[in-house]
Amino acid sequence: MFCRKCGAELRTGARFCGKCGTPAPAGSTAGKAAGTGTGAVKKPEEETVHIFSSSASETRTDTAKTETRKEPVREEKSPELIIHMPETRTSSSNGQFNEWFSEPGDL
């Protein structure tokens, strides 16, 4: 699976492209909430990061759970596996944008 925005290869189970932050298509993640698949991160409340091992296909059977990894993943994994959750796009920053902008409606 490749990022539809920048073309970077997406890791199995990645919810976002590690290079440009574009949400991955729904089919690339197991257990992703029915979502938009669009550029906007609409669920900032999902703060738990689901890390799927690329070699552990058995994790797909537990997609509803938050898996706690025993080994220190971050030190071993390349930057691409650090899921890009743009922290600035909290509900407050979305709220700020929506304070100034609105959908324009019909012409």
Next chain:
Amino acid sequence: MALKMTYNVDMCFCIDATGSMGPVISKVKENAISFYQDVTREMERKQKSLDHMRVRVIVFRDYVADEEPMMVSRFFDLPAQAVQFEACINSIEANGGGDEPEDGLEALAYAIRSDWTKEGTKRRNIIVVWTDASTHAIGYAKEQPKYPKGMPADFNELTKWWGDSQMEPYIKNAAKRLVLFAPDAPYWKQITSTWNNVIHYPSTAGKGLQEYTYKEIVDAICNSI
């Protein structure tokens, strides 16, 4: 002593806010608070002065790929509402976009239909489009749920909306200016070659308008007044 011309200026910024536009959006954010002063200073150099200035922002992306493909702000009076304008600009984040073309023509349609000021004898209605991408044909995404009713059916109709010396349905011919920071790509090229009162500053596709400094952008806008 040369007489200074005094202008009532409305500006509408159409900003492509897809991921690659991060650099220029950052540049705009850094300078938003001083934008009015910068424009005023440049105008003074040209023996012109601003009687009244308003700015609004349209943020566009892609109707197919994005949750927020088109978002618009109100007009901000400058300098009185400079703080609010800065907050508005700072709330914009560059992300999203699907395929390379974005929906810039729909943004341009909304810009043309802005609630332009009717005050003052020397008016300028300036639309500034900032994008590093080509544009879909207008109506490309008309099947999308968020696609609005009332959009021009095709490029010819959008051209009519822009008008000419004989016809000015939505924006006064003498007042209008279109400043285009966009690649030399279809539709942007046609606009440059066939619409009047257009200034095109070519950008490199996908590069976030990094080839232009903030000063060059301000100069370009002021040259259009």
